[in-house]
Amino acid sequence: MRSILLALAATVALSMPARADDVTVAVTAIVEHPALDAVRDGVKDALAEAGYKEGENLTFLYESAQGNSATAAQIARQFAGEGPNVIVPISTPSAQAVVSSTRDIPVVFTAVSDPLGAQLVTDMEKPGGNVTGISDMSPVAEHVALIKEIVPSAKSIGYLYNSGEANSVSLLAVLKTEAEKAGLTVVESAATKSAEVQGAARALVGRADVIYVPTDNTIISALEGAIAVAEESKLPLFTADTDSVSRGSLAALGFNYRDVGKQTGEVVVRILKGENPGDIAVRVAAGSDLVINKAAAAQMGVTFPESVLKRANRVVE
The missing domain is CATH 3.40.50.2300 (Response regulator)
Structure with missing residues (x-):
């Protein structure tokens, strides 16, 4: 064509x-x-x-x-x-x-x-x-702080990514450093193609307190599968890109x-x-927005603190 x-x-x-x-x-x-x-x-x-x-x-x-x-x-x-x-x-x-x-x-x-x-x-x-x-490059330290603010009981972050994407591997190293500073551990789960995303998300159930999806093109292209697992398991799912919040992720701080x-x-x-x-x-890139999803919060068993509600640039109902 x-x-x-x-x-x-x-x-x-x-x-x-x-x-x-x-x-x-x-x-x-x-x-x-x-x-x-x-x-x-x-x-x-x-x-x-x-x-x-x-x-x-x-x-x-x-x-x-x-x-x-x-x-x-x-x-x-x-x-x-x-x-x-x-x-x-x-x-x-x-x-x-x-x-x-x-x-x-x-x-x-x-x-x-x-x-x-x-x-x-x-x-x-x-x-x-x-x-x-x-x-x-994602503001990973701010992402970790946001996770702690919204889910203060969290002790571990499930990192859902494609291990073949160079950017996701680089971000994993940064996340491990920032998570350790915040007293959190990182649990990895990889999907090398979109058909594996839901299974990789399911592998984090019972092993992590929240799921964090970086700017990983494989995962984001099949995000709905991961979100279905998060909602079913009451496992808060955060994304690094703000466009994913309207698709059902809990919150994102990014460009x-x-x-x-x-x-x-x-x-x-x-x-x-x-x-x-x-x-x-x-x-x-310049600029950083905080976007939150109230409907996703209800599905994942999360209540946003007032501090987050006041700072949000956009709220998805």
């Missing part, structure tokens, strides 16, 4: 005079879920605000790898061959695939927790080469991912206007 659309676009292009300011931005994500979709839409928002609009002077390509790393690599090679002005990979697996596929096309990664650990760049301040981007996308898009615009990506520092 996409090849047909590209052929049609090429036919139309032959009948129209090219404009010097026409640009192509290619975006890819490892999987589709609300947070990553919001990043994509935020990138498009920033481009539009800078005057780059689809159908006028912007071709905006988008491909999802549907959770498959081999597909991510195929998309990366495809985009590299098409030669867009900028490639924007969303998530660590997609970023690793794109960075491995081109040394010439500017790359602006986003929604990557640990760019150094993922070997996307060797220096955050001076990345060099053709790569820069935006990190969404508005549409804003993360806009911040990413602003970097893309700088490159389109002539800056070298290697001269643009990699930075952690």
Whole structure:
């Protein structure tokens, strides 16, 4: 289907005079879920605000790898061959695939927790080469504090993650450090594909006092399975991304991912206007919202303290 659309676009292009300011931005994500979709839409928002609009002077390509790393690599090679002005990979697996596929096309990664650990760049301040981007490194210490505030009796945190995702492995190390400071232990349960998420969540029942889901694309893409287990077992489930709260997680303290996308898009615009990506520092996304879900709290047997209710930026009823 996409090849047909590209052929049609090429036919139309032959009948129209090219404009010097026409640009192509290619975006890819490892999987589709609300947070990553919001990043994509935020990138498009920033481009539009800078005057780059689809159908006028912007071709905006988008491909999802549907959770498959081999597909991510195929998309990366495809985009590299098409030669867009900028490639924007969303998530660590997609970023690793794109960075491995081109040394010439500017790359602006986003929604990557640990760019150094993922070997996307060797220096955050001076990345060099053709790569820069935006990190969404979670404020893990604040997450642990929030868990203790909402569930003060908790002694252990169940960490639900894909052990094959580099960002989740990096976050696990941070979580263990912060949990130890707070007198908590961490219990791991891994799912390497979306079909395993519910079973991995069930494996935490009786072993952990709460479940914590990081910005892990495999788990978040199948979050409803974990939430069903949490509700059935009265096991409070926290997420690192705020978009998951409306899907049934108890609470999250983190980024508005549409804003993360806009911040990413602003970097893309700088490159389109002539800056070298290697001269643009990699930075952690700005902003942090507290979102809570009262209905989920009732299902999981939790009562929010007044301090949390007062601080919440958004309350899902």
